[in-house]
Amino acid sequence: NAGVMQNPRHLVRRRGQEARLRCSPMKGHSHVYWYRQLPEEGLKFMVYLQKENIIDESGMPKERFSAEFPKEGPSILRIQQVVRGDSAAYFCASSVNPGTLNYGYTFGSGTRLTVV
């Protein structure tokens, strides 16, 4: 079991470009959560997805950000027209149905996005 896999580990984008971050949950996990960590801050919840469904997107910025978790393949966090303020570490976590916290979520190693 390879754990939660995120790629790329590092991503550099110029202002105005698109960033696509991928997350493959642990085998058997059907729930995915995305969190963002800005420099010198804690992790902030962005979105919670199940296969083909967005359950809670209350932490997502209203514009430019979207997320999906298709029936097949990884979950994708997409940031359009990136700005310098999007530079952060983006972490994905997964859990078994229905996402119990009793043993915490399993986090991936993150994608570090740098916007230049």
Place this chain on the structure above:
Amino acid sequence: DQQVKQNSPSLSVQEGRISILNCDYTNSMFDYFLWYKKYPAEGPTFLISISSIKDKNEDGRFTVFLNKSAKHLSLHIVPSQPGDSAVYFCAASEGTSGSRLTFGEGTQLTVNP
């Protein structure tokens, strides 16, 4: 609106001594609390959790204490080891099923040999 606060950005202790990391929260709806440990360039790793119906939970060298009336929790590590040096995050949630986590800002623990 910082609902979970870790007021100490850093803590330094000697190997073998006790490390005490503190966390305060403001949201009365939080009923489940977790501590995560994070090394540089890695994701957070779950350490220990506690439900609001308890005031203490112990797992090996790690003990979490919860004071609901004060909306305060703490993580005790004893004895501290150099490998414990990392950033520790306190997190809270409303319920345990499919719930988002609200994290504190983290405390950098350094254990000196």
